[in-house]
Amino acid sequence: MGSITLKNVQKHFGEAKVIPSVDLEIKDGEFVVFVGPSGSGKSTLLRLIAGLEDLTGGTITIDGKDVTDAAPAARGLAMVFQSYALYPHMTVRKNIAFPLKMAKMEQAAIDKKVEAAANVLNLTDYLERRPSQLSGGQRQRVAIGRAIVREPSAFLFDEPLSNLDAALRGTMRLEISDLHNQLKTTMIYVTHDQIEAMTMADKIVVLNRGNIEQVGSPMELYLTPRNLFVAGFIGSPRMNLLTGDYAKAKGATTAGIRPEHLTLSKESGTWKGRVTVAEHLGADTFLHLDVEGIGQMTARASGEFGAHHGDTVYLTPDETRLHRFDDKGLAIKA
Amino acid sequence: MATQNTRTLARLMMAPSVVVLLIWMAVPLAMTLYYSFQNYNLLTPQNVSFAGFFNYQYFYTDPAFFQSIWNTLLLVLGVLAITVIGGTAIALLIDQPIFGQGIVRILVISPFFVMPPVAALIWKNMIMHPGYGVFADIAKFFGVQPIDWFAQYPLFSVIIIVAWQWLPFATLILLTALQSLDSEQREAAEMDGANFFNRFIYLTIPHLSRAVTVVILIQTIFLLGIYAEILVTTNGGPGYASTNLTFLIYRTARLGYDVGGGAAGGIIAVVLANIVAIFLMRAVGKNLDK
Ligand SMILES: Nc1ncnc2c1ncn2[C@@H]1O[C@H](COP(=O)(O)OP(=O)(O)OP(=O)(O)O)[C@@H](O)[C@H]1O
Numbered sequence A: 001m002g003s004i005t006l007k008n009v010q011k012h013f014g015e016a017k018v019i020p021s022v023d024l025e026i027k028d029g030e031f032v033v034f035v036g037p038s039g040s041g042k043s044t045l046l047r048l049i050a051g052l053e054d055l056t057g058g059t060i061t062i063d064g065k066d067v068t069d070a071a072p073a074a075r076g077l078a079m080v081f082q083s084y085a086l087y088p089h090m091t092v093r094k095n096i097a098f099p100l101k102m103a104k105m106e107q108a109a110i111d112k113k114v115e116a117a118a119n120v121l122n123l124t125d126y127l128e129r130r131p132s133q134l135s136g137g138q139r140q141r142v143a144i145g146r147a148i149v150r151e152p153s154a155f156l157f158d159e160p161l162s163n164l165d166a167a168l169r170g171t172m173r174l175e176i177s178d179l180h181n182q183l184k185t186t187m188i189y190v191t192h193d194q195i196e197a198m199t200m201a202d203k204i205v206v207l208n209r210g211n212i213e214q215v216g217s218p219m220e221l222y223l224t225p226r227n228l229f230v231a232g233f234i235g236s237p238r239m240n241l242l243t244g245d246y247a248k249a250k251g252a253t254t255a256g257i258r259p260e261h262l263t264l265s266k267e268s269g270t271w272k273g274r275v276t277v278a279e280h281l282g283a284d285t286f287l288h289l290d291v292e293g294i295g296q297m298t299a300r301a302s303g304e305f306g307a308h309h310g311d312t313v314y315l316t317p318d319e320t321r322l323h324r325f326d327d328k329g330l331a332i333k334a
Numbered sequence B: 001m002a003t004q005n006t007r008t009l010a011r012l013m014m015a016p017s018v019v020v021l022l023i024w025m026a027v028p029l030a031m032t033l034y035y036s037f038q039n040y041n042l043l044t045p046q047n048v049s050f051a052g053f054f055n056y057q058y059f060y061t062d063p064a065f066f067q068s069i070w071n072t073l074l075l076v077l078g079v080l081a082i083t084v085i086g087g088t089a090i091a092l093l094i095d096q097p098i099f100g101q102g103i104v105r106i107l108v109i110s111p112f113f114v115m116p117p118v119a120a121l122i123w124k125n126m127i128m129h130p131g132y133g134v135f136a137d138i139a140k141f142f143g144v145q146p147i148d149w150f151a152q153y154p155l156f157s158v159i160i161i162v163a164w165q166w167l168p169f170a171t172l173i174l175l176t177a178l179q180s181l182d183s184e185q186r187e188a189a190e191m192d193g194a195n196f197f198n199r200f201i202y203l204t205i206p207h208l209s210r211a212v213t214v215v216i217l218i219q220t221i222f223l224l225g226i227y228a229e230i231l232v233t234t235n236g237g238p239g240y241a242s243t244n245l246t247f248l249i250y251r252t253a254r255l256g257y258d259v260g261g262g263a264a265g266g267i268i269a270v271v272l273a274n275i276v277a278i279f280l281m282r283a284v285g286k287n288l289d290k
């Protein structure tokens, strides 16, 4: 069990209202990802849920029980920190066993659980090592092991993969998703990595300056961003946001078109642009263009598209995938 | 980083200080060694002659010799125990966010700035004095017979004074170590259900072990040579009750005018200090390699 409800949660650090007011409902077993730019309050919100920070106002309920003033350990949550926060003088075995030892579990039961966790996480060969003798990915797994032996009602992750290299990040991402499928435990995951958010989440919470901009499944956010901020934040490369005559013609203040919804051609199209930078990735080609009458735009072609700096390219938007926003930045429903 | 070039330059630049230090150490050591084999008494300075091992035998058979070694050990261990335990406690306290933290910290380290004889005299005349000391006042307030500290517990009194002087040093080192404890580790332990006591045992103490090692090593070096505090308070007495090895050497050389005997004592002290140093490095020095 691990349903978490935040009601009017506020956090001020002195004068700074870091979290003005947040309401959020997390269902049991959900994988929820908090995304947002740096300083948007993702970590703060997570720490409030964990009990590592006191609330300025509002209530937090876990499984129907008010835990607003409960100590971190009493909430039944486990957290994986960005720095892993392993205990440096303890072996891997002792690190993983620590929460069980604190819960005064019998040694035989502890050993069994530690072995089982080590097995799941491929750590069996490293149990007698110290954290300093492990690689980043192994440390990460120890931190996860320490979290899973407690059988918490929810896991909290604060950018757990940001210290790993790209390849390892990919593997660990899969491992964590896999873990979620096995355990079916609620997970709250903080990241500012687009790919992690889109691939892992059941539900994404987009934060901006401590406010929730939108909550929804990855595809909801991609297909129907509620406002300009979400439109610009979700999706990589970013959505092209056009103001001026084109938007006006479509009955909006701002019109948004994603790079992948522009058709590229060397002969003809709606817009004519000059390539400033071309990024050839093999599977994709990203073109950054200077478009006449509009300005900077980014377009994505699948596969190789032979264009280089200075070339002239024509763009045609797929107008069925156009996003329209009013003067307040809110999406206009079709 | 260190190319051949920079290494040669570094050696060249360090050479003068190394030479000075070497002379600084070697000359007194050689002279002490030389005098320890001479009959040289300041009462009869004209009769200087080779003495063989007589001075060593004389110092070693001095009835106060073993007591002074025992006292030296008690003094070092007593002060270490008080400063490490007390220093950890104070460091934990002043690590808490409190009002006027800066001033409190300065007050806590201020004993370190008081010169040893001055500190000892203040303790002797204003705090531990059986007639008008602070402790006597407290005892009288409770209607108890005041303790005559330096007569009844001479060595313990010296230990208290020296510990008071070294407490700031231990506190300071341990405080910086405490502050370098990763806050995420603490929070992780908190989430793992460790209460304050458990966090102290399983997280803080292992983290402090290196700093404690530094405190023990550095303090031991200085504590083996405690002298001024004894001189101005108990003068080594009553009897030899508060005489440590350093003070016994002083007694032999200056009060007995026996330069040869004092020098022999000095060499014995150097040998003993080196034994302690080797023992210490073996026992706790490996903490530093982690
Ligand atoms: N202890 C604190 N005291 C004062 N301000 C704080 C404190 N902790 C965080 N803040 C402020 O709260 C805001 C949100 O911080 P938070 O760490 O939650 O951001 P974040 O979304 O996790 O960012 P990042 O992606 O960089 O980790 C920031 O503006 C930060 O300066």
Ligand SMILES: [Mg+2]
Residues within 6 Å of the ligand: A042, A043, A044
């Ligand atoms: Mg953060």
